[in-house]
Amino acid sequence: MSPFFAELAIATNFSFLRGASHAEELVMAAGAHELSAIGITDRNTLAGVVRAHAAAKEAGIRLLVGARLVLQDGFEVIAYPQDREAYGRLTKLLTLGNRRAPKGECHLGMRDVLAYGEGHCFIAMPPAIPGKDFAGNLKLLAEAFSHSVWIGLAPLYRSDDKRRHAVIARLSRETGVPLVATNDVLYHMPNRKPLHDILTCIREHCTLKEAGFRLSANAERHVKSGEEMARLLADWPEALDATQEIVNRCRFSLDELRYEYPADNFSENGTPQELLTRLTWYGAREHFPEGISEKLERTIRHELAIIEEKAYAPYFLTVYDIVREARRLDILCQGRG
Structure with a gap:
Protein backbone atom coordinates (compact mmCIF):
# COMPACT_ATOMS: atom_id res chain seq x y z
CA MET A 1 0.00 0.00 0.00
CA LEU A 257 -17.18 31.95 -1.45
CA ARG A 258 -20.07 34.05 -2.67
CA TYR A 259 -20.11 37.62 -3.89
CA GLU A 260 -20.63 39.89 -0.89
CA TYR A 261 -21.15 43.58 -1.61
CA PRO A 262 -19.58 45.85 1.02
CA ALA A 263 -22.06 46.72 3.74
CA ASP A 264 -23.43 50.27 3.62
CA ASN A 265 -26.27 52.03 5.39
CA PHE A 266 -28.19 53.20 2.33
CA SER A 267 -31.40 53.95 4.17
CA GLU A 268 -32.75 53.84 7.71
CA ASN A 269 -36.26 53.34 6.34
CA GLY A 270 -36.04 49.99 4.62
CA THR A 271 -33.78 47.56 2.80
CA PRO A 272 -31.59 48.49 -0.19
CA GLN A 273 -34.09 46.74 -2.45
CA GLU A 274 -36.99 48.78 -1.07
CA LEU A 275 -35.04 52.02 -1.50
CA LEU A 276 -34.05 51.11 -5.07
CA THR A 277 -37.66 50.29 -5.89
CA ARG A 278 -38.87 53.66 -4.59
CA LEU A 279 -36.18 55.55 -6.51
CA THR A 280 -36.89 53.58 -9.69
CA TRP A 281 -40.60 54.39 -9.73
CA TYR A 282 -39.89 58.00 -8.82
CA GLY A 283 -37.44 58.26 -11.72
CA ALA A 284 -39.89 56.59 -14.09
CA ARG A 285 -42.58 59.13 -13.23
CA GLU A 286 -40.05 61.97 -13.69
CA HIS A 287 -39.05 60.70 -17.14
CA PHE A 288 -42.60 59.89 -18.26
CA PRO A 289 -44.88 62.54 -16.71
CA GLU A 290 -47.62 61.63 -19.19
CA GLY A 291 -47.76 58.15 -17.69
CA ILE A 292 -45.93 54.83 -17.76
CA SER A 293 -47.00 52.38 -20.44
CA GLU A 294 -47.97 48.82 -19.54
CA LYS A 295 -44.98 47.47 -21.48
CA LEU A 296 -42.52 49.71 -19.60
CA GLU A 297 -44.12 48.86 -16.27
CA ARG A 298 -43.74 45.12 -16.97
CA THR A 299 -40.10 45.68 -17.92
CA ILE A 300 -39.35 47.64 -14.74
CA ARG A 301 -41.04 45.05 -12.52
CA HIS A 302 -39.20 42.23 -14.29
CA GLU A 303 -35.80 43.90 -13.89
CA LEU A 304 -36.44 44.81 -10.25
CA ALA A 305 -37.31 41.17 -9.59
CA ILE A 306 -34.02 40.01 -11.13
CA ILE A 307 -32.09 42.59 -9.10
CA GLU A 308 -33.79 41.36 -5.92
CA GLU A 309 -33.07 37.73 -6.77
CA LYS A 310 -29.37 38.48 -7.36
CA ALA A 311 -29.13 40.89 -4.39
CA TYR A 312 -27.70 43.59 -6.68
CA ALA A 313 -29.63 46.50 -5.17
CA PRO A 314 -26.62 47.87 -3.17
CA TYR A 315 -24.57 48.05 -6.37
CA PHE A 316 -27.23 50.05 -8.23
CA LEU A 317 -27.60 52.39 -5.26
CA THR A 318 -23.84 53.00 -5.27
CA VAL A 319 -23.97 53.87 -8.98
CA TYR A 320 -26.94 56.15 -8.26
CA ASP A 321 -24.90 58.01 -5.62
CA ILE A 322 -21.90 58.36 -7.97
CA VAL A 323 -24.02 59.71 -10.83
CA ARG A 324 -25.88 62.10 -8.54
CA GLU A 325 -22.60 63.49 -7.13
CA ALA A 326 -21.05 63.76 -10.61
CA ARG A 327 -24.01 65.79 -11.83
CA ARG A 328 -23.86 68.00 -8.76
CA LEU A 329 -20.23 68.78 -9.54
CA ASP A 330 -20.97 69.21 -13.24
CA ILE A 331 -18.77 66.24 -14.18
CA LEU A 332 -19.59 64.49 -17.44
CA CYS A 333 -21.28 61.22 -16.57
CA GLN A 334 -22.72 58.74 -19.02
CA GLY A 335 -23.88 55.18 -18.69
CA ARG A 336 -23.84 52.06 -20.77
CA GLY A 337 -26.80 49.98 -21.83
Whole structure:
Protein backbone atom coordinates (compact mmCIF):
# COMPACT_ATOMS: atom_id res chain seq x y z
CA MET A 1 0.00 0.00 0.00
CA SER A 2 1.43 3.37 -1.01
CA PRO A 3 1.97 5.91 1.80
CA PHE A 4 -0.33 8.92 2.01
CA PHE A 5 1.37 12.06 0.80
CA ALA A 6 0.00 15.44 -0.16
CA GLU A 7 2.35 17.96 -1.78
CA LEU A 8 1.72 21.14 0.21
CA ALA A 9 4.32 23.53 -1.21
CA ILE A 10 3.58 24.18 -4.87
CA ALA A 11 4.35 27.39 -6.75
CA THR A 12 2.52 28.07 -10.01
CA ASN A 13 3.52 30.53 -12.70
CA PHE A 14 1.75 33.16 -10.58
CA SER A 15 4.87 33.09 -8.41
CA PHE A 16 6.35 35.50 -10.91
CA LEU A 17 9.70 34.40 -12.40
CA ARG A 18 9.86 31.44 -10.00
CA GLY A 19 7.09 28.97 -10.80
CA ALA A 20 7.53 27.38 -14.24
CA SER A 21 4.22 25.52 -14.67
CA HIS A 22 0.56 26.42 -14.95
CA ALA A 23 -1.79 25.37 -12.17
CA GLU A 24 -3.60 23.00 -14.53
CA GLU A 25 -0.32 21.23 -15.36
CA LEU A 26 0.53 20.80 -11.69
CA VAL A 27 -2.88 19.30 -10.95
CA MET A 28 -2.46 16.97 -13.92
CA ALA A 29 0.91 15.82 -12.58
CA ALA A 30 -0.58 15.26 -9.11
CA GLY A 31 -3.26 13.08 -10.65
CA ALA A 32 -0.67 11.10 -12.61
CA HIS A 33 1.17 10.40 -9.34
CA GLU A 34 -2.12 9.46 -7.63
CA LEU A 35 -1.91 12.22 -5.02
CA SER A 36 -5.31 12.68 -3.38
CA ALA A 37 -4.58 16.25 -2.27
CA ILE A 38 -2.25 19.13 -3.09
CA GLY A 39 -1.78 22.70 -1.90
CA ILE A 40 -1.11 25.76 -4.04
CA THR A 41 1.12 28.31 -2.31
CA ASP A 42 2.28 31.16 -4.48
CA ARG A 43 4.52 33.90 -3.11
CA ASN A 44 2.46 36.52 -1.27
CA THR A 45 -0.55 35.93 -3.49
CA LEU A 46 -3.63 33.77 -3.97
CA ALA A 47 -3.60 34.38 -7.72
CA GLY A 48 -2.93 30.76 -8.71
CA VAL A 49 -5.65 29.08 -6.66
CA VAL A 50 -8.65 29.82 -8.90
CA ARG A 51 -7.37 27.90 -11.92
CA ALA A 52 -6.06 25.17 -9.64
CA HIS A 53 -9.48 24.91 -7.98
CA ALA A 54 -11.25 24.35 -11.30
CA ALA A 55 -8.67 21.80 -12.45
CA ALA A 56 -8.65 19.95 -9.13
CA LYS A 57 -12.45 19.63 -9.11
CA GLU A 58 -12.35 18.12 -12.58
CA ALA A 59 -9.56 15.72 -11.59
CA GLY A 60 -11.16 14.71 -8.26
CA ILE A 61 -8.22 15.99 -6.19
CA ARG A 62 -8.57 17.87 -2.91
CA LEU A 63 -7.09 21.35 -3.16
CA LEU A 64 -5.78 23.27 -0.19
CA VAL A 65 -5.87 27.02 -0.75
CA GLY A 66 -2.86 28.82 0.67
CA ALA A 67 -0.08 31.34 0.18
CA ARG A 68 3.64 31.40 0.80
CA LEU A 69 4.29 34.45 2.95
CA VAL A 70 7.76 35.84 2.29
CA LEU A 71 8.49 38.33 5.06
CA GLN A 72 10.74 41.36 4.92
CA ASP A 73 13.44 39.63 6.98
CA GLY A 74 13.52 36.66 4.59
CA PHE A 75 11.51 34.24 6.73
CA GLU A 76 9.17 32.13 4.56
CA VAL A 77 6.05 30.46 5.91
CA ILE A 78 3.17 28.77 4.12
CA ALA A 79 -0.27 29.67 5.47
CA TYR A 80 -3.29 27.43 4.95
CA PRO A 81 -6.66 28.73 6.21
CA GLN A 82 -8.67 26.03 7.91
CA ASP A 83 -12.06 27.70 7.36
CA ARG A 84 -13.84 30.60 5.67
CA GLU A 85 -13.07 33.03 8.50
CA ALA A 86 -9.35 32.27 8.36
CA TYR A 87 -9.38 32.71 4.58
CA GLY A 88 -10.80 36.18 5.12
CA ARG A 89 -7.97 36.98 7.50
CA LEU A 90 -5.40 35.73 4.97
CA THR A 91 -6.80 37.96 2.23
CA LYS A 92 -6.73 40.94 4.60
CA LEU A 93 -3.11 40.16 5.47
CA LEU A 94 -2.07 40.03 1.80
CA THR A 95 -3.99 43.24 1.09
CA LEU A 96 -2.15 44.93 3.96
CA GLY A 97 1.23 43.84 2.59
CA ASN A 98 0.44 44.92 -0.95
CA ARG A 99 -0.95 48.33 0.00
CA ARG A 100 2.14 49.32 1.96
CA ALA A 101 4.56 48.26 -0.81
CA PRO A 102 5.42 49.39 -4.35
CA LYS A 103 3.66 47.59 -7.18
CA GLY A 104 4.84 44.01 -7.51
CA GLU A 105 6.01 43.78 -3.90
CA CYS A 106 4.40 42.75 -0.62
CA HIS A 107 5.82 44.02 2.65
CA LEU A 108 4.94 41.85 5.63
CA GLY A 109 6.53 41.18 9.00
CA MET A 110 6.10 38.57 11.69
CA ARG A 111 3.93 40.97 13.68
CA ASP A 112 1.45 40.99 10.78
CA VAL A 113 1.37 37.20 10.57
CA LEU A 114 0.74 36.93 14.31
CA ALA A 115 -2.09 39.47 14.06
CA TYR A 116 -3.93 37.69 11.23
CA GLY A 117 -2.85 34.09 11.71
CA GLU A 118 -5.72 32.69 13.77
CA GLY A 119 -7.27 29.58 12.23
CA HIS A 120 -4.35 28.68 9.95
CA CYS A 121 -1.99 25.78 9.57
CA PHE A 122 1.55 27.07 9.06
CA ILE A 123 4.55 25.41 7.41
CA ALA A 124 7.82 27.22 8.09
CA MET A 125 10.14 26.70 5.12
CA PRO A 126 13.78 26.66 6.26
CA PRO A 127 16.59 28.05 4.11
CA ALA A 128 19.42 25.83 2.92
CA ILE A 129 21.20 26.47 6.22
CA PRO A 130 18.70 27.29 9.00
CA GLY A 131 20.18 29.84 11.37
CA LYS A 132 19.22 31.74 14.52
CA ASP A 133 16.90 34.11 12.67
CA PHE A 134 14.85 31.21 11.31
CA ALA A 135 14.74 29.55 14.73
CA GLY A 136 13.66 32.80 16.38
CA ASN A 137 10.76 33.37 13.97
CA LEU A 138 9.76 29.71 14.24
CA LYS A 139 9.60 30.03 18.03
CA LEU A 140 7.38 33.13 17.81
CA LEU A 141 5.04 31.39 15.42
CA ALA A 142 4.84 28.21 17.48
CA GLU A 143 4.18 30.11 20.72
CA ALA A 144 1.33 32.04 19.11
CA PHE A 145 -0.26 29.10 17.27
CA SER A 146 0.49 26.00 19.28
CA HIS A 147 -0.11 22.68 17.47
CA SER A 148 -0.71 24.51 14.17
CA VAL A 149 2.89 24.95 12.99
CA TRP A 150 5.16 22.53 11.12
CA ILE A 151 8.68 22.71 9.67
CA GLY A 152 8.97 21.86 5.99
CA LEU A 153 11.42 19.03 5.35
CA ALA A 154 12.46 19.03 1.70
CA PRO A 155 15.26 17.15 -0.08
CA LEU A 156 17.69 19.51 -1.81
CA TYR A 157 19.45 16.62 -3.58
CA ARG A 158 22.86 17.76 -2.34
CA SER A 159 25.68 15.79 -0.81
CA ASP A 160 24.95 17.29 2.62
CA ASP A 161 21.20 16.52 2.62
CA LYS A 162 21.42 14.05 5.50
CA ARG A 163 23.32 16.52 7.65
CA ARG A 164 20.89 19.31 6.79
CA HIS A 165 17.91 17.10 7.58
CA ALA A 166 19.50 16.19 10.90
CA VAL A 167 19.86 19.90 11.75
CA ILE A 168 16.21 20.54 10.91
CA ALA A 169 15.13 17.45 12.88
CA ARG A 170 17.10 18.66 15.90
CA LEU A 171 15.41 22.06 15.64
CA SER A 172 12.07 20.23 15.50
CA ARG A 173 12.85 18.38 18.74
CA GLU A 174 14.09 21.51 20.48
CA THR A 175 11.06 23.59 19.60
CA GLY A 176 8.42 20.86 19.67
CA VAL A 177 7.40 21.80 16.12
CA PRO A 178 6.80 18.66 14.00
CA LEU A 179 8.17 18.04 10.52
CA VAL A 180 6.13 17.84 7.33
CA ALA A 181 7.38 16.43 4.03
CA THR A 182 7.45 18.48 0.83
CA ASN A 183 9.41 18.66 -2.39
CA ASP A 184 8.93 22.47 -2.56
CA VAL A 185 7.65 22.21 -6.12
CA LEU A 186 8.43 24.77 -8.84
CA TYR A 187 7.29 22.87 -11.96
CA HIS A 188 5.20 19.83 -12.81
CA MET A 189 7.77 17.76 -14.75
CA PRO A 190 11.59 17.65 -14.96
CA ASN A 191 11.58 18.82 -18.57
CA ARG A 192 10.34 22.22 -17.41
CA LYS A 193 13.73 22.90 -15.75
CA PRO A 194 15.18 24.79 -18.78
CA LEU A 195 12.26 27.23 -18.63
CA HIS A 196 12.83 27.65 -14.91
CA ASP A 197 16.50 28.47 -15.64
CA ILE A 198 15.41 31.19 -18.06
CA LEU A 199 12.97 32.62 -15.51
CA THR A 200 15.78 32.68 -12.94
CA CYS A 201 18.05 34.58 -15.31
CA ILE A 202 15.35 37.15 -16.04
CA ARG A 203 14.79 37.60 -12.30
CA GLU A 204 18.51 37.87 -11.58
CA HIS A 205 19.29 40.06 -14.63
CA CYS A 206 21.94 37.77 -16.02
CA THR A 207 22.53 35.39 -18.92
CA LEU A 208 22.52 31.61 -18.72
CA LYS A 209 26.29 31.71 -19.12
CA GLU A 210 26.64 34.13 -16.21
CA ALA A 211 24.07 32.50 -13.91
CA GLY A 212 26.37 29.93 -12.28
CA PHE A 213 25.16 28.78 -8.86
CA ARG A 214 22.03 30.93 -9.14
CA LEU A 215 20.58 28.06 -11.18
CA SER A 216 19.39 24.85 -9.53
CA ALA A 217 21.89 22.03 -9.86
CA ASN A 218 19.21 19.51 -10.85
CA ALA A 219 15.67 19.15 -12.18
CA GLU A 220 14.14 17.58 -9.05
CA ARG A 221 11.74 20.35 -7.95
CA HIS A 222 8.75 18.68 -9.60
CA VAL A 223 5.65 16.86 -8.33
CA LYS A 224 6.60 13.44 -6.93
CA SER A 225 4.65 10.39 -5.83
CA GLY A 226 4.14 9.31 -2.25
CA GLU A 227 6.42 6.32 -2.83
CA GLU A 228 9.26 8.51 -4.07
CA MET A 229 8.91 10.99 -1.19
CA ALA A 230 8.86 8.10 1.29
CA ARG A 231 12.12 6.83 -0.22
CA LEU A 232 13.76 10.26 -0.13
CA LEU A 233 12.71 10.91 3.47
CA ALA A 234 12.88 7.34 4.74
CA ASP A 235 14.34 8.42 8.09
CA TRP A 236 11.32 10.66 8.81
CA PRO A 237 8.10 8.77 8.00
CA GLU A 238 6.23 11.01 10.44
CA ALA A 239 6.88 13.91 8.06
CA LEU A 240 4.74 12.23 5.39
CA ASP A 241 2.03 11.41 7.95
CA ALA A 242 1.86 15.10 8.86
CA THR A 243 0.63 15.99 5.37
CA GLN A 244 -2.55 14.02 6.07
CA GLU A 245 -3.17 15.87 9.34
CA ILE A 246 -2.88 19.23 7.59
CA VAL A 247 -5.20 18.10 4.78
CA ASN A 248 -7.76 16.90 7.34
CA ARG A 249 -7.67 20.18 9.27
CA CYS A 250 -7.81 22.57 6.31
CA ARG A 251 -11.36 22.13 5.05
CA PHE A 252 -11.80 25.51 3.38
CA SER A 253 -12.81 25.46 -0.28
CA LEU A 254 -13.30 28.24 -2.79
CA ASP A 255 -16.78 26.80 -3.30
CA GLU A 256 -17.71 28.47 -0.02
CA LEU A 257 -17.18 31.95 -1.45
CA ARG A 258 -20.07 34.05 -2.67
CA TYR A 259 -20.11 37.62 -3.89
CA GLU A 260 -20.63 39.89 -0.89
CA TYR A 261 -21.15 43.58 -1.61
CA PRO A 262 -19.58 45.85 1.02
CA ALA A 263 -22.06 46.72 3.74
CA ASP A 264 -23.43 50.27 3.62
CA ASN A 265 -26.27 52.03 5.39
CA PHE A 266 -28.19 53.20 2.33
CA SER A 267 -31.40 53.95 4.17
CA GLU A 268 -32.75 53.84 7.71
CA ASN A 269 -36.26 53.34 6.34
CA GLY A 270 -36.04 49.99 4.62
CA THR A 271 -33.78 47.56 2.80
CA PRO A 272 -31.59 48.49 -0.19
CA GLN A 273 -34.09 46.74 -2.45
CA GLU A 274 -36.99 48.78 -1.07
CA LEU A 275 -35.04 52.02 -1.50
CA LEU A 276 -34.05 51.11 -5.07
CA THR A 277 -37.66 50.29 -5.89
CA ARG A 278 -38.87 53.66 -4.59
CA LEU A 279 -36.18 55.55 -6.51
CA THR A 280 -36.89 53.58 -9.69
CA TRP A 281 -40.60 54.39 -9.73
CA TYR A 282 -39.89 58.00 -8.82
CA GLY A 283 -37.44 58.26 -11.72
CA ALA A 284 -39.89 56.59 -14.09
CA ARG A 285 -42.58 59.13 -13.23
CA GLU A 286 -40.05 61.97 -13.69
CA HIS A 287 -39.05 60.70 -17.14
CA PHE A 288 -42.60 59.89 -18.26
CA PRO A 289 -44.88 62.54 -16.71
CA GLU A 290 -47.62 61.63 -19.19
CA GLY A 291 -47.76 58.15 -17.69
CA ILE A 292 -45.93 54.83 -17.76
CA SER A 293 -47.00 52.38 -20.44
CA GLU A 294 -47.97 48.82 -19.54
CA LYS A 295 -44.98 47.47 -21.48
CA LEU A 296 -42.52 49.71 -19.60
CA GLU A 297 -44.12 48.86 -16.27
CA ARG A 298 -43.74 45.12 -16.97
CA THR A 299 -40.10 45.68 -17.92
CA ILE A 300 -39.35 47.64 -14.74
CA ARG A 301 -41.04 45.05 -12.52
CA HIS A 302 -39.20 42.23 -14.29
CA GLU A 303 -35.80 43.90 -13.89
CA LEU A 304 -36.44 44.81 -10.25
CA ALA A 305 -37.31 41.17 -9.59
CA ILE A 306 -34.02 40.01 -11.13
CA ILE A 307 -32.09 42.59 -9.10
CA GLU A 308 -33.79 41.36 -5.92
CA GLU A 309 -33.07 37.73 -6.77
CA LYS A 310 -29.37 38.48 -7.36
CA ALA A 311 -29.13 40.89 -4.39
CA TYR A 312 -27.70 43.59 -6.68
CA ALA A 313 -29.63 46.50 -5.17
CA PRO A 314 -26.62 47.87 -3.17
CA TYR A 315 -24.57 48.05 -6.37
CA PHE A 316 -27.23 50.05 -8.23
CA LEU A 317 -27.60 52.39 -5.26
CA THR A 318 -23.84 53.00 -5.27
CA VAL A 319 -23.97 53.87 -8.98
CA TYR A 320 -26.94 56.15 -8.26
CA ASP A 321 -24.90 58.01 -5.62
CA ILE A 322 -21.90 58.36 -7.97
CA VAL A 323 -24.02 59.71 -10.83
CA ARG A 324 -25.88 62.10 -8.54
CA GLU A 325 -22.60 63.49 -7.13
CA ALA A 326 -21.05 63.76 -10.61
CA ARG A 327 -24.01 65.79 -11.83
CA ARG A 328 -23.86 68.00 -8.76
CA LEU A 329 -20.23 68.78 -9.54
CA ASP A 330 -20.97 69.21 -13.24
CA ILE A 331 -18.77 66.24 -14.18
CA LEU A 332 -19.59 64.49 -17.44
CA CYS A 333 -21.28 61.22 -16.57
CA GLN A 334 -22.72 58.74 -19.02
CA GLY A 335 -23.88 55.18 -18.69
CA ARG A 336 -23.84 52.06 -20.77
CA GLY A 337 -26.80 49.98 -21.83
